[in-house]
Amino acid sequence: MILLTKTRKITSIEAQAKNKERVNVYLDGEFYKGVSLETVLKHRLKAGAELTEEELTRVFSDEERTRALEKAAGYVAKSFKTKRQVKDYLVKKGFSEELAWECVDKLKEYGYIDDQEYSKRFIETTAKTQGLKMMEYKLMQKGVRKEDIFAGAEKAEASFSENAAILAEKYMKNKEPVKENYAKLYRYLIGKGFSYEEADFAVKSVKGEN
Incomplete structure (x- = not known):
């Protein structure tokens, strides 16, 4: 038959x-x-x-892949994005998660997506107002892995202790140099994501003890 x-x-x-x-x-x-x-x-x-149906599937799967990649390329062209941001964008546009991750891998291969570089840029632009712990939290919200965050931090041109000291000076401006205000300053810096050591350095700096 x-x-x-x-x-x-x-x-x-x-x-x-x-x-x-x-x-x-x-x-x-x-x-x-x-x-x-x-x-x-x-x-x-x-x-x-x-x-045939098989040929149609092959042709239009290829078309879908091309369309998704074009969408992703246009998205990252506007500003640097993380892998998960690109994946989420494509899924919202109606593409499958599998295809979205495939496009992410392709853009990463081409050098258009790099979570370590994204972390480095993010840290360098926000280090004057936030500590690494706060930035780590925000980057993880964007889907960046801890190892990529720390790798980016090592490459970043930022001094967290010095930035904490600058923030401390601004905070203490027009405030009485008393124990209560120094305690509030310390809590303020911790809340900004600076480490205990960085906050301690900044407090001592405004007190003139460094």
């Missing part, structure tokens, strides 16, 4: 009105999907061609 493979016929390919780089593909007289011209050329799609 010979089993016939079911095929579907491309009846027309029409340019989209709002995007000349994309076309609408019609199968058996009905709209099927919109695809890029690149996909049409790559797979040599044309009116009259007949495709």
